[in-house]
Amino acid sequence: WCQLFSEPGAGSDLAALATRAVRDGDDWVIDGQKVWTSSAHVARWAILIARTDPDLPKHRGISYFICDMADPGVDVRPLRQITGEAEFNEVFLSGVRIPDSHRLGPVGDGWKVAQTTLMNERVSIGGSRIPREGGMIGPVSQTWRNRPDLRTHDTHQRLLTLWVEAEVARLTGERLRQQLVAGQPGPEGSGMKLAFARLNQQISGLEVELLGDEGLLYGDWTMVRPELVDFTGRDAGYRYLRSKGNSIEGGTSEVLLNIVAERVLGLPAEPRNDKDVAWKDLSR
Numbered sequence: 001w002c003q004l005f006s007e008p009g010a011g012s013d014l015a016a017l018a019t020r021a022v023r024d025g026d027d028w029v030i031d032g033q034k035v036w037t038s039s040a041h042v043a044r045w046a047i048l049i050a051r052t053d054p055d056l057p058k059h060r061g062i063s064y065f066i067c068d069m070a071d072p073g074v075d076v077r078p079l080r081q082i083t084g085e086a087e088f089n090e091v092f093l094s095g096v097r098i099p100d101s102h103r104l105g106p107v108g109d110g111w112k113v114a115q116t117t118l119m120n121e122r123v124s125i126g127g128s129r130i131p132r133e134g135g136m137i138g139p140v141s142q143t144w145r146n147r148p149d150l151r152t153h154d155t156h157q158r159l160l161t162l163w164v165e166a167e168v169a170r171l172t173g174e175r176l177r178q179q180l181v182a183g184q185p186g187p188e189g190s191g192m193k194l195a196f197a198r199l200n201q202q203i204s205g206l207e208v209e210l211l212g213d214e215g216l217l218y219g220d221w222t223m224v225r226p227e228l229v230d231f232t233g234r235d236a237g238y239r240y241l242r243s244k245g246n247s248i249e250g251g252t253s254e255v256l257l258n259i260v261a262e263r264v265l266g267l268p269a270e271p272r273n274d275k276d277v278a279w280k281d282l283s284r
């Protein structure tokens with residue numbers, strides 16, 4: 001599966017999306033472009049959001065579909081990342097036909113369905129089940145144990161601080177998953193994903209620093225299209241570069257801070273002037 005949500009003109013402001021879905025008999029015909037689509041090159045199916053009514057305000061004219069990636073109108077092209085790999089893609093949709101039976105939720109209510117997807121995505125990125133010292137903190141802790149020659153007082157202090165923070169984040173994730181058994185994830189998942197991104201970047205940065213010159217070596221920069229998304233595999237350089245995307249994918253850290261501010265802390269919402277304007281009349 002892959003997720004056809006982001007577009008060149010709609011990332012953080014996802015509801016501005018321009019991919020069109022037009023009804024034709026029992027089918028919908030899809031035209032548009034998606035971008036940053038992880039694993040589109042191996043996906044058999046996609047979840048897709050598209051605009052079904054441009055006359056409505058942007059959040060209301062969107063519908064949610066299941067898209068067959070084998071449709072001849074789907075064109076998947078690799079996008080190479082800072083790591084050298086092309087884990088994600090741009091996806092061009094030209095006259096793709098989707099039967100109405102593959103629509104998820106009512107016509108025009110796709111934004112609500114997409115919110116559920118996004119909240120689950122943030123929990124799955126930020127709060128997946130890992131053992132103690134699993135995830136990003138694992139390799140650097142191992143290096144610390146195996147290489148006493150690299151240790152300094154300063155890096156010792158920083159490693160311990162990050163180790164404790166990683167453990168607190170892991171246990172918080174465990175608690176969040178237990179709450180999930182009883183229902184849908186709430187905005188708390190955004191806090192989890194925020195912590196995950198910050199910690200991954202700090203921990204992988206510490207690992208590179210600890211390794212000194214060795215940390216600057218990069219194993220393999222050949223362009224590959226991996227079958228799985230891997231945050232911690234390969235070497236320290238890979239982990240450092242891959243973690244940069246952690247504060248972008250699944251919602252940027254700035255946007256997640258807004259969500260936590262508004263929906264967890266109850267602070268005033270960002271001013272918005274596009275709530276009651278038809279999507280087609282918005283400036284783009």
Ligand SMILES: Cc1cc2nc3c(=O)[nH]c(=O)nc-3n(C[C@H](O)[C@H](O)[C@H](O)COP(=O)(O)OP(=O)(O)OC[C@H]3O[C@@H](n4cnc5c(N)ncnc54)[C@H](O)[C@@H]3O)c2cc1C
Pocket residue numbers: 002003004005006007008010011012013035036037038039088245246248249250251252253254255258
């Ligand atoms: C590794 C990776 C994998 C991805 N996989 C997928 C995928 O499978 N499917 C998919 O649909 N998308 C995917 N994405 C796309 C991702 O969801 C978007 O990149 C992200 O939502 C940001 O959108 P954007 O890139 O258009 O940046 P923009 O929205 O243009 O943001 C640019 C900058 O402005 C800031 N900004 C924007 N709005 C605000 C605001 N209101 N307040 C404060 N700051 C703001 C952002 O934080 C950011 O720093 C992936 C991205 C990455 C990096």
